Every structure is written in structure tokens, then in C-alpha cells.
Amino acid sequence: MSLDAGAAVATSQGPHRERNEDRCAIVRFRFGSMRPDLRLGILCDGMGGMAKGGEAASLALGAFIAEFATIDPDCPLHDRLDKACRFANVAVYNSFRGEAGTTLTAIAFGVSTRWAVHVGDSRLYGLDDRRQIDLLTQDDTVSGAVNAHLGQSDEDDMDNRLLQFVGIGDTLDPHLMDVSQDWDHSLWLLTSDGAHSVGRKVLAGVCEGSKNPLDLVRKLVFVSEAINTQDNATAICIRSGHVKSSDEEHEGLTIQITAPDRNLDIWLPPSVIKIPPIKEASTATIETADVGGNDSKIPLPRAARTKKSRANRKKRGAQKSMEEAKDSELPMDVIFQIGDEND
Numbered sequence: 001m002s003l004d005a006g007a008a009v010a011t012s013q014g015p016h017r018e019r020n021e022d023r024c025a026i027v028r029f030r031f032g033s034m035r036p037d038l039r040l041g042i043l044c045d046g047m048g049g050m051a052k053g054g055e056a057a058s059l060a061l062g063a064f065i066a067e068f069a070t071i072d073p074d075c076p077l078h079d080r081l082d083k084a085c086r087f088a089n090v091a092v093y094n095s096f097r098g099e100a101g102t103t104l105t106a107i108a109f110g111v112s113t114r115w116a117v118h119v120g121d122s123r124l125y126g127l128d129d130r131r132q133i134d135l136l137t138q139d140d141t142v143s144g145a146v147n148a149h150l151g152q153s154d155e156d157d158m159d160n161r162l163l164q165f166v167g168i169g170d171t172l173d174p175h176l177m178d179v180s181q182d183w184d185h186s187l188w189l190l191t192s193d194g195a196h197s198v199g200r201k202v203l204a205g206v207c208e209g210s211k212n213p214l215d216l217v218r219k220l221v222f223v224s225e226a227i228n229t230q231d232n233a234t235a236i237c238i239r240s241g242h243v244k245s246s247d248e249e250h251e252g253l254t255i256q257i258t259a260p261d262r263n264l265d266i267w268l269p270p271s272v273i274k275i276p277p278i279k280e281a282s283t284a285t286i287e288t289a290d291v292g293g294n295d296s297k298i299p300l301p302r303a304a305r306t307k308k309s310r311a312n313r314k315k316r317g318a319q320k321s322m323e324e325a326k327d328s329e330l331p332m333d334v335i336f337q338i339g340d341e342n343d
Contacts, residue, residue, distance in 0.1 A: 006239035007041065008214035010221045011260045014194055014232050021046030021054035022192045022234040023061045023102075030254040031073050032270075038077075040068065041236045042106040045122045045192040047165060056092050056100040060166045063091035064104065069255055069268070077110045078176050081117040085166070085174045089119075092167030101167035105137065105190050107179070107238065114240070116177045120165050122192050124177075126185030131208040134185070136177060140164050155200045160193075187213065188238045194231035195224050202227070213237035234260075 013020040027040040044061045046053030067087035071080050085104060092101060103120025116124055121139040128134075135155055143159035164172060179185070189207070196203055198220070206223055210216035217235040224233035257264040 006213065006241070007039075007237060007258070008212075008217045009041075009234075009236045009258060009260050010217035011234040012194075012221045012225055012232065014225060014229050016228075016230050017232055019054060020232045021057055022194070022232040023054070023057040024190070024192075024234050024236055024260065025061060025065070026236060026238065026258040027065055027068075028256040029069055030256070032251055032253070035073060036111050039109040039238070040065070040106060041108075041188065041190055041238045042104070043122050043190045043192060043234055043236055044166070045103040045120065045232070045234070047101050047103075047162070052096065052100040053102065056096060056167055057102040059095060060088040060092050060102045060104055064088040064106070065255070065257070068108075069253060077108055077113045078115045078178065081106060081108055081115055082174060082176055085117050085119065086172065089166045089168065089172045093169045096167060098167065098169055101162075101165035103140075103162070103192075104166045104174075107188050107190065109238075109241070112180070114178075114180045114182070116179055118175045118177070119172065120162055121160070122190065123196050125189040125191070125203075125207075126179070126182060127187035127189060127207055128184050129186055131187075131210060133189070133204055133207050136179065137175070140175075155196075186240050187216075188240070189216070190236040190238075191220070192232060192234040194229050194233035195220055195235045197229055197231065197233075198224050198227060213239060 007026045009024055009026055011020060011022050011024060022043070022045050024043040025041075027042065029038040029040070031038070042061060042064060044057040044064075046055070046057035064084045064087065068080055068084040071083060075083075085106075088104065103122040105116070105118045105120070105122040105124050107114070107116040107124060116136070118124060118137045119140060121141050122137075123135060123139070124137045126134045126136050139159065140163045141159040142161040142163065143157050145163060166172070198206075202223060203220070206219050207216060210219055214237075216237045220235045221233050252270045253268040255264075255266040255268070257266070
């Protein structure tokens with residue numbers, strides 16, 4: 001369990017698993033003293049039914065963060081998330097050739113924008129000021145697609161038959177969600193299936209009875225163990241808004257990573273990433289956060305995707321996206337791993 005400013009993360013192996021194959025982190029990117037920070041919450045749930053699910057989740061998490069950090073700072077937030085997710089998919093596929101994979105759910109906070117990306121059956125919830133919850137993602141599972149096709153919704157319908165996952169290869173189609181105008185939600189909760197398998201009613205009760213992000217993730221993980229959940233349980237809770245950088249001058253990029261069992265500070269020199277001054281037209285007030293395989297013919301869910309992302313995908317195609325990700329170059333010291341098989 002670990003705490004960041006306005007956010008908290010917790011994970012549990014659970015009573016029935018030999019190892020924890022969930023990987024998660026809260027990340028803060030400081031692009032020099034002339035640009036505002038970016039914040040990111042990311043959760044990867046390695047597929048337990050496949051070999052080396054934990055390794056796939058670790059690789060996906062590290063590749064995603066590294067690509068997210070080294071993209072041009074002026075890249076729009078939704079494009080940054082899409083590219084990072086596709087880069088992670090290529091990294092996992094190249095290492096395991098479809099024999100291992102992971103889910104991936106992430107939410108990123110800019111100055112005046114807020115976007116999420118989602119693949120698999122890990123989830124993103126929004127919580128309002130009264131701690132009432134709304135499920136914002138749709139599981140990439142057979143039952144999730146069937147329910148969407150029939151216009152039904154059953155959050156307690158758990159199904160481990162994934163239609164897509166990070167590491168699947170050319171067919172990956174991440175779901176992007178613009179939640180910038182979602183003023184109803186002040187907290188954001190990311191969960192692996194071991195956490196939200198407690199059921200909608202129990203989850204809602206835990207959220208409503210929690211005082212802050214740390215209290216929420218701690219209670220949720222404890223409850224999942226208490227009711228004898230069958231999987232690893234992981235939760236990240238992040239409060240909306242920015243945490244202002246300190247006034248100290250610095251160059252390059254500082255990446256501050258908060259994981260359940262450790263904190264990492266990584267500094268990249270300006271030679272690794274070009275950081276142009278922020279454009280005046282983009283200046284906005286920074287809000288300060290409180291500290292505290294299947295043959296089904298049913299179409300994949302598309303409701304959460306933006307019109308722009310759909311048009312871009314049709315234009316370039318999945319194969320071109322894979323080629324672009326393969327051409328991405330990162331210095332060796334930018335790739336890092338969060339967690340290992342023994343975590």
C-alpha cells in the first residue's frame with residue numbers, strides 16, 4: 001500500500017493465488033520548470049490463465065510509462081495515451097508472441113483535460129462528492145460484448161474470456177474516453193477483477209464509507225480478502241486535479257512513481273526528451289488537489305471511443321499502428337520494470 005498526493009494505491013495477492021500478477025502505479029511527470037505536470041494512474045492485470053502473466057503486466061506497465069514520458073510534450077493527451085498503449089502492446093507481443101498478456105486501464109490528468117484508456121476487464125469508476133460510484137468502462141469480455149449488444153448492463157457478470165488484451169498483436173483496438181467535462185466525479189477508482197468482484201453493492205458500500213483515497217483502497221483490498229476472492233485484488237484511487245510543482249528550477253524530465261511497495265524517482269536529461277516552452281495559448285489555471293479468442297460475431301463495444309479516434313484508426317489501420325510503435329526509439333535507461341514474479 002502506498003500514498004501519493006491526493007491518491008493512493010493498494011494491492012493484495014489474495015488467499016488463492018501463488019503470486020500477485022497485478023501491476024499498478026501512480027506517476028507524476030515534471031517536464032521542466034516551464035511546463036505543468038502530468039499525472040497518471042495505471043493498472044495492469046496479468047492474465048493468470050496464460051504463462052508469465054505477471055511478467056507481461058510488468059513489461060506493459062514499464063513500456064507504457066516510458067513511451068508516455070518520451071512523446072513530444074505538445075502531443076494531445078488522448079494521442080499520448082493511445083500511442084503508449086499501442087507501444088506496450090507491441091512490447092508484450094514481441095516478447096511473448098501472444099502467449100502472455102495483460103489488461104490495461106489508465107487515466108491521465110492534464111491542466112484542463114482528462115482522458116482514460118482501457119483494454120481488458122480491469123475497470124475505471126467515477127465517484128462523486130457523496131462517494132456514489134459510476135462504472136465508466138465496459139469489460140472487453142464475451143459477456144460484456146453480449147450485454148452491450150443487447151442493451152443490458154450487469155456489473156456483477158464476471159467473465160474471464162477476454163476479447164482483447166495488451167500483447168494480442170495487430171488487432172488491438174484501445175478504448176479512449178474523454179472525461180474532461182465530467183464534473184460530477186471528483187474521485188477516480190481503478191480496479192482489477194479481484195477488487196471489483198466483491199460486487200456492486202459491496203463496492204458501493206466501501207466507497208460511501210471511505211474518508212479519503214487511502215482509506216478507500218485499504219478497505220477495498222481488505223474486504224476482497226475477507227470474502228475469499230479468487231484473484232489478486234488491486235485498487236488505485238485518484239482525486240481530480242493537479243498537484244502544483246515546487247518552485248525549484250529543474251531541467252529535463254522527472255518521473256515520480258508511486259507503487260504499492262516502493263517509490264521511484266527517475267530523472268531524464270534534456271538530451272533524452274525535448275521540452276519546448278509551453279505555448280501561451282495553452283495556458284490555463286491549474287487546480288490544486290487535496291493531499292490526503294473467441295468466434296463470436298457480436299461487434300466489439302465502441303460506445304466509449306471518440307469520433308476522432310475512430311476516424312484515425314480507420315485511416316491508418318491496425319497494422320500501421322503496430323509499425324509506428326515498432327519504430328519508436330527509447331534509450332535503454334528509460335525502460336524500467338515495476339514488480340517481479342515474487343511480488
